[in-house]
Amino acid sequence: MSGSHRVAELPAIECVELAKTYGRGNEKVFALRGVSFSIASGEFVAIMGASGSGKSTLANLIGALDTPTSGELRIDDKPVSSMSCDELARLRNQCIGFVFQQFNLMARMTAMENVMLPLVYSSNSNIDAEALARMRLDQVGLGQRLNYRPNQMSGGQQQRVAIARALVNDPKIVIADEPTGALDTNNSHEIMSLLSNLNEKGLTLIVITHEPDIAAYADRLLRFRDGQIVEDIRQRRMRASAKERTT
Amino acid sequence: MTFQALFREAITALRLNLLRSALTAIGVIIGVSGLVVMGSATAGANKLIERQIADLGTDVLIARAVKVENALRRGAAVMLTDQDTNAIRELLPNIQFLAREIFSNVTVVVGNTSWITQYWGVDASYADVFNVKLSEGRFFDDAEVRSNAKVVVLGATVTRKLFGALSPLDQTIRIGGVPVRVIGVRAKRGSIGGEDQDNFIILPITTARAHLPNSEMSNPRQLSLIDAKVLPGADRDKVKRDLLALLRERKHLQGSQEDKLDVSDLTQFIQMMNATQSTLTWLLSATAAISLLVGGVGIMNIMLVSVTERTQEIGLRIAIGARKRDILMQFLAESVTLCVLAGVLGLVLGVAGSAVVAHASEWPLIIRPSSVAVAFLVSVGVGVLFGYLPAQRAAAMTPIDALRRE
Numbered sequence: 026m027s028g029s030h031r032v033a034e035l036p037a038i039e040c041v042e043l044a045k046t047y048g049r050g051n052e053k054v055f056a057l058r059g060v061s062f063s064i065a066s067g068e069f070v071a072i073m074g075a076s077g078s079g080k081s082t083l084a085n086l087i088g089a090l091d092t093p094t095s096g097e098l099r100i101d102d103k104p105v106s107s108m109s110c111d112e113l114a115r116l117r118n119q120c121i122g123f124v125f126q127q128f129n130l131m132a133r134m135t136a137m138e139n140v141m142l143p144l145v146y147s148s149n150s151n152i153d154a155e156a157l158a159r160m161r162l163d164q165v166g167l168g169q170r171l172n173y174r175p176n177q178m179s180g181g182q183q184q185r186v187a188i189a190r191a192l193v194n195d196p197k198i199v200i201a202d203e204p205t206g207a208l209d210t211n212n213s214h215e216i217m218s219l220l221s222n223l224n225e226k227g228l229t230l231i232v233i234t235h236e237p238d239i240a241a242y243a244d245r246l247l248r249f250r251d252g253q254i255v256e257d258i259r260q261r262r263m264r265a266s267a268k269e270r271t272t
Numbered sequence: 273m274t275f276q277a278l279f280r281e282a283i284t285a286l287r288l289n290l291l292r293s294a295l296t297a298i299g300v301i302i303g304v305s306g307l308v309v310m311g312s313a314t315a316g317a318n319k320l321i322e323r324q325i326a327d328l329g330t331d332v333l334i335a336r337a338v339k340v341e342n343a344l345r346r347g348a349a350v351m352l353t354d355q356d357t358n359a360i361r362e363l364l365p366n367i368q369f370l371a372r373e374i375f376s377n378v379t380v381v382v383g384n385t386s387w388i389t390q391y392w393g394v395d396a397s398y399a400d401v402f403n404v405k406l407s408e409g410r411f412f413d414d415a416e417v418r419s420n421a422k423v424v425v426l427g428a429t430v431t432r433k434l435f436g437a438l439s440p441l442d443q444t445i446r447i448g449g450v451p452v453r454v455i456g457v458r459a460k461r462g463s464i465g466g467e468d469q470d471n472f473i474i475l476p477i478t479t480a481r482a483h484l485p486n487s488e489m490s491n492p493r494q495l496s497l498i499d500a501k502v503l504p505g506a507d508r509d510k511v512k513r514d515l516l517a518l519l520r521e522r523k524h525l526q527g528s529q530e531d532k533l534d535v536s537d538l539t540q541f542i543q544m545m546n547a548t549q550s551t552l553t554w555l556l557s558a559t560a561a562i563s564l565l566v567g568g569v570g571i572m573n574i575m576l577v578s579v580t581e582r583t584q585e586i587g588l589r590i591a592i593g594a595r596k597r598d599i600l601m602q603f604l605a606e607s608v609t610l611c612v613l614a615g616v617l618g619l620v621l622g623v624a625g626s627a628v629v630a631h632a633s634e635w636p637l638i639i640r641p642s643s644v645a646v647a648f649l650v651s652v653g654v655g656v657l658f659g660y661l662p663a664q665r666a667a668a669m670t671p672i673d674a675l676r677r678e
Contacts, residue, residue: 090591090671111595117671118593129588129675133288145277146593190592 035102036063037198037229038087043096045082045252056082058252059096064231064245066197069224069262071240072233074249083249084202084233088123089113101197118146122191124201128183130175130190136162137171140189147194161189165219181212188219198229205239217242221262278601282609285578296574297614299567300654304615304647306560308622309629311643314553316626316635320462321545324469325538327403327461331502333367333512335519335535350523350532353493359522360498364514366506371398372477373497376486380434380473381446387433390472391447393480394499401501409441409456417476422452422483428460428470447473450483462634512537564650567614568658575607575662586666587674600667607659608652615651619644 045057057079064070074080085091086098089105098105101120108116117123130139140158162168165185175183184204191199201220205213217232221242224230234240241262248256286293337350357372374393379386398404399411404425412423424445431440440454452475461469475484481492488496502511516535525532579586586599594602623639630637 085672088591090675114590114593114595114598117591123591125675129584129591131585131588133284142589143592146589146595146598194593 035066036099037066037068037101038064038231039097039099039102040083040087041097041099043083043086043098044094045079045086045091046094055252057086057093060252060254061096062247062254062257064229066229067224067227068245069221069230069243070232070245070247071243072231072247072249073235073237073240075235078249079252080233080235080249081202082252084200084231087198087231088121088200088202089117090123114146115148118143119194120196120198122188122194122196122199124184124187124191124199124204126203126206128175128180128187128207130183130186132175135172135174136167136178136186136189139175139186140193143190143194157193158189161193162186164192165189179212180208181215184208184212184216185219188216188223192223196228198231199223200231200233202233203235204232205234205236213239278605279609281602282606285606286610286613289578292574293610296570297567297610297617299563299570300611300614300651301567301618301621303560303564303567303654304618304651305622305625306556306563307650308619308639308643308647309625310553310556310560311646312622312626312637312639313556313629313633314549315638315640315643316630316633317545317549317552319638320633320635321542321549324461325542327405330538331504331508332401333500333502333508333515333535333537335498335500335515335533336496338532338534350525351491352495352498352519353491354495355493356519356522357495357498360500360515360518363518364511366503366511367500367515368503369397369400369501371395371401371499372495373398373499374477374480374486374489374494375496376484376488378447378473378484380430382434382443385434387430389427389430391480391484392472392474393477393484394474395477398474398499401499405459406456407459408439409454411456411474412476417478420478420482421476422450422479423455423476424452425456425458425474426454427458427472427474429468430471430473431457447475448484452479508537564654568654571607571611571654572658572661575603575659576665578606579603579662579666582666583669583674583677586669587671587677590669590671591675596667599669600663603663603666604656604659607663608655611651611655611659612648615647618651619647622647 040063041061042059043057043061044055044059047054047056060079060083072080072083082091086093087100089100089108093106096106100116103116105113105116131142134142137155137158140161141154144152144154144157159168159171162171165188167182167185167189170178170182173182175186178186184207188199199220204220205216208216217239220230220232230243232239232243240246241260244260244262246256246258246260247254335352337352354372357370360367361370372395375390377388378391379388392398396412396414396417404411406425407428409425411425412421416423424447426434426440434440434445435443440457443454444451445454446452458470458474463469480486500515502508512535516533519533519535523533589599589602626639627637
């Protein structure tokens with residue numbers, strides 16, 4: 026993360042007529058019907074919509090977990106749509122951190138091991154994986170729970186581990202798909218405070234949610250309905266809570 | 273991903289399903305141990321044969337009249353006699369030692385113990401022809417052959433059957449009712465292909481002719497075999513040809529009547545042993561191969577289950593940057609690790625099995641480095657061969673489908 030909070034000239038993410046359909050013939054489902062927008066580097070964008078509105082499809086496309094049916098997607102000015110498998114893997118490993126609703130931690134691994142997992146797939150072999158993982162876990166407030174396994178931690182703690190994992194390779198962009206969907210209100214706000222803190226330090230952040238009070242943390246809101254953007258508004262973000270800042 | 277990291281991951285994954293991994297490995301364990309036992313048995317048996325050949329020497333020729341089975345031609349059967357031996361001694365200077373031999377079955381008795389064995393009635397030179405080694409006592413000499421001496425040399429098996437652990441020297445045994453004094457025991461020779469090489473007694477040929485009835489001998493001067501040792505330095509094959517030619521001439525055999533006489537040497541014996549050996553080797557190899565095949569299919573099956581169970585894990589790994597080949601390698605490493613561990617166990621079991629087989633067959637325990645290498649390579653091979661399809665299936669998953677699957 027660059028220490029300063031600035032908006033770069035080149036957009037971090039750019040979508041042009043991005044479309045995704047599932048199935049074929051009469052069964053065809055239009056998940057995304059050609060959306061165009063760009064997200065600047067350092068922005069904090071909330072993507073809202075009911076289930077089936079296409080917001081998760083968009084998150085998967087931006088996270089390079091899925092491929093668009095048509096249209097163009099550029100991340101960091103690189104055309105994702107035309108990348109090879111290995112290039113996509115590198116993108117997922119180096120440029121993008123993905124945070125899942127269900128955390129997706131490896132049950133048999135400790136917090137440390139979970140956070141170190143992406144480093145296994147990094148070509149850079151002279152990094153001190155353990156030091157890096159410890160630093161990231163410290164950053165999300167779990168410096169004391171390095172050797173806990175997921176089943177020894179609360180949902181909020183597990184999601185923090187997942188965030189530390191998403192950050193471990195120092196990505197430019199973090200995409201969180203319903204990061205608070207499996208958490209209670211208290212934990213939800215702690216997670217959002219953590220994420221918006223990271224954004225303030227320069228991280229481009231995209232949060233998929235259907236809860237307005239989660240979306241309120243963002244400084245831009247994209248609202249989806251039936252696979253299209255129906256609203257794109259900039260808003261005054263809710264500041265991270267004082268409680269989170271002291272931790 | 274480094275080799276070490278792959279291996280560590282594989283061990284962790286296998287340990288999560290320890291029982292399942294162990295059960296899956298059984299086929300490969302059995303297959304590999306079969307290969308090791310086979311390698312060791314082949315080497316051990318060959319060593320034994322070599323040792324026996326070295327004892328006897330490869331320059332021994334054995335002449336015999338071939339039995340004619342066809343009743344119509346029986347009248348034309350030839351017979352080796354003492355006169356043939358005399359002629360050989362006169363005409364073939366390249367033969368160093370020559371011994372007459374007759375043999376048949378006989379019952380030997382000591383006290384209340386009796387034992388059916390084969391007697392060999394021979395000249396004293398028999399000991400020179402076959403380089404006979406004794407564990408006790410001595411062989412009989414020419415004077416004893418000339419005087420029909422009632423002396424006998426026992427094979428190790430006969431000694432054990434009649435005397436147990438006691439020394440038979442100077443004891444009297446009854447052979448066909450005739451009391452004969454034991455003067456020597458031949459050193460143990462072991463068994464070849466399950467056939468005991470120590471079940472015999474050796475007597476002077478004159479004694480055998482005088483006292484032991486032999487239904488196969490229609491002439492008092494008839495011989496079962498003529499045993500000859502080629503003079504060192506002489507061309508064995510030429511001597512063999514000369515011996516056969518001389519005997520054929522003496523029996524007035526024409527070209528077409530070749531099958532009535534036979535001169536063999538130990539190379540033929542070696543070839544015969546090798547043929548038996550290679551049949552055995554093939555059989556064992558086939559068994560081991562089938563076991564490995566079945567074991568391999570078991571590995572493939574369990575790896576497919578493992579891949580299906582861990583679909584979400586695969587999805588996550590792809591989502592955080594694993595390439596197709598990382599996933600492929602992860603699962604290949606798992607099946608190869610399983611197979612190599614099975615291979616190591618199979619090797620240990622195989623060595624133990626080889627020791628048992630070697631002990632039972634009385635041949636030396638030989639584990640060649642090559643069979644250890646083969647065991648290892650086969651294990652890796654089975655792991656790669658049967659792990660590839662499941663690993664390929666894992667690597668072909670798209671992250672979104674893998675993550676969604678429950």
